[in-house]
Amino acid sequence: MKRSRRLILGTVVLAFALSACGSSSKPSSSGTTTTTGGGGAKKFSGSITLAVNPWDGSAANAAVAKVILEKQGMTVKTKDIDENAVWAALDSGTIDANLEVWPSGHAKDIETYITTKKSVIDGGLIGPTGHIGWFIPKFVADAHPEYKTWDGLKTAAAAKYFATAETGDKGQFLLGDPSYVSYDADIIKNLNLPFKVVTGGGEAALITGIDTAFKDQKPLLFYFYTPQWANAKYDLVTVKLPDITPACTASAAGQGKDGKYSCDYPTDHLMKAISAKLQSKNANAFSFLEKMKWTDNDQNTVTKYKNEDGMTIDAAAQKWVDANPTVWQAWLS
């Protein structure tokens, strides 16, 4: 019976045949638009690819860079990619830059690619700062002001208040994505807090947990960070942890492997990571990306346009670029 063979062959051939007839045509939509113009000296040309990690700030940085550089006559592509997978792409030059790296979560990548292999270049700070910390909903803080500091969490009453089925007689501390830097288990241990870490496993799980807590008006103590879109939606209050000591700084330098971390989280100065290959490939674009720097406020404006006014991220970036020429003109010089 020949049909089976033909069928199998057919499937194989179909894939290759499609390839063949496709090679003659250009993609009708490549997801990028090229706008030439801008006048003046044609400093900027060629094409670069920027990484977009799965959060709004990252998308805002890339969109603003894209709007400005395309106005100068460049082609800028963006690539949605996981924040960990992006390092290998920066290393090989497939992606030219990642404009928002939270250094606390990537100590090992920074050491491997920037310090040792030197295939990725530290592009300096992007401006906005990240804050990781412990949070509670505002309604919890209002009902129990004592839980706004770590001292207040020491009691058995606190444990009972925050307890869930998962943690039994201890209070629950909810963690999100396991790849984000977290000293929480050590903080809890070293400060003798009657709490237990439950790993949500992902950011979506964490925010859903927060959402449920607000809907049910149930207590919740959790790991969270700014900037993050959910901060605008839910009224959150920081829990005060002990001030940072030299011992904690030393412990953090070793990714908390010594198990001695017992302080507040250090501020994350968000940085840019640029592929070393871009320096020789497109020095002007490299220098632009290195100079690019804005503020928490600028970035929040763009993400607000997107989340509250329902604009696309590109339109939001365009609106910011139109309104703030003085800020970004400095990046071009």
Next chain:
Amino acid sequence: MTSPRSLLVRLAVPTAVIAAFAVLLAGVWGNPIATWWNFRIGPWIDSVEEWIILHRGNHWLFRWGFEPIARWLHNLVQWDLNALHFITWPGLITLVVVVAARVSGIRAALTAGVAVFVIGGLGVWEPAMVTVALMLVSVAIVLALGLPLGILSARRPAFERRTRVVLDAMQVMPAFCYLLPCVLLFDIGYPPAVVATVIFALPAAIRLTSHGLRGVPDRLMEVGTAHGATPRQSLLKIQLPVARPALLLGINQTINLALGIVVIAALVGAEGLGQEVLAGLQHLDVGQAFDAGLAIVAVAIVLDRLTAGRPLRAARKFRRDRTPERARIELLAGVGAVVIAIIVGKLWSSGAFPTSIDFSLHDPVNRLVAWCRDNLRNGVPIIGGTGSISDFTVIHLLDPIRDFLTQRTWWEVICGVTALAWITAGRRVAAACAIALLVVTGLHADGSAGGSIWVDTMDTLSQVLVAVVISMVIALPIGIWAGISERFYAAIRPLLDAMQVMPAFVYLVPVIGLFSVGRVPGIIASVVYALPPGIRLTALGIREVPPETIEAARSSGATKFQILTKVQLPLALRSIMLGLNQTILMVLSVVVIAGLVGGGALGVDVVYGLTKSELGLGVEAGIAIVALAVVLDRMTQAWAAGVRGVAGSTRLRTPPRVIRVGKTKLLDQLETA
């Protein structure tokens, strides 16, 4: 029947041997975790990773090995994508309809055409084309590798035996474990996604091919030999044609499994529908994720109709009626229709799918999710609500089992499992279980939560057991009903299909919303994914009972209930046991997903290890998952083999590993055959 005496022997020997062993070990070790040996797999993997990072880009292995392969894969996908863009959406619909009509008949063609249209109407045409291009390339490669290897493994039992563990590992090892390493070797984008898909889907293709060929009756082969056929001739003229249903099934399975990688492929920059699902998840926008998930189901339907082939009887009629002239006319008409459609598409809005056609379920889905969260969590009469169900499961099911398993010392667990396997499944299975668990004791990477791999393995095992029990409790009654009522089964079949192809990421958010972050949402996700094979195999078992047997029971005055409990269920037991086996493997294959919603343990270890560049931990956790699969799979398979039943004696001689993971199309085919 075993006599009491031989039963005594059967029980006494293993018990005595293992008890002696246990007493011996008890004297030596009181530590719950084995500390005497360390296979150092994790550190070894870490050093390999470091070497790769430092040498990628300049070493010859990358220059002349991985990089050209990656470029080739990328171009292949890009070409397919360009072709899909070139033919425009009216062209694609027509092409799909024409090909499906030729391959699978008119009805299938209409379904496929509608499915393509729905993809456009969901507003995800562009990403869907990326996914389709990825699928075409991956599936083509899987078949190009899988068919020859399958033939080889059918002809050389030794090859089959030796590759068995490797194929098992490829199927159960979470795709996460090799996706990110693939990035180091093949860079980001399409190539690592294609490679990961090939790894995941290849075993099914090999096994179904080999199974199909070995299912060819010996007498047919003898006829061939008697007529002087060379081995090549008997392969091409006898084995392959006779094995056609199994081979088609292999293609089908391959496609469905390949679609399972779509979402995580987006993590490494492969874009497509997976990216849409992730983007929805990022803002807890279930509606957006659901639209994309629905499009993935539609892609599965399209590809299924393109490759399923006609049902046996229709195929025979089709061949009889088909004259060469008619074939030529059909070909011309088909090509003509596609060309016209492409021209129409080119003229009309340059081939982009019109945005005015909108089937999006975004808003209704989001409203439904909000309603469920507001109304089902609390205050439901009698049961209280999903919140209290969740708490009950944790306190009364999960905690006791986990505590029991983690508080035993490692050798207590191993001896217990080995004894159980020896008594119920025989010596060989017992040995396999013991070895698998001993391997786990030698894994010593630091778990993400500071626990050891062994403790996390026991934690995961407790969750797997609970998920399996819940799945079977739900699957049995539904399966029995589906076995009795043809109409009911026809009604739930599309739902079962959708449950398996719809990515779990789509329903994670509502599930967490209902059941609070923790182990329960993970278990719910596993149950949703694992229910279909349990239901199908139970239904199959019931339906496979020969009508004569039921008739005989009825004529001797048995009531319907008696027929069910005394005749149908006992005879369906073997099939149900296979359902149990499948359920376990399905649950194990979503351990990582469960980790993403609060399941912790091995699932989180895998995610943590791979995202934190601690590959060693991720791989060790992956190996532990494979070890659990070996133990549970071998044991339940042996149980199934030991049970008498029609399913085993007549049509379903399939070794269950052939049909594992993902789809149960085989069952459908058997049912319609």
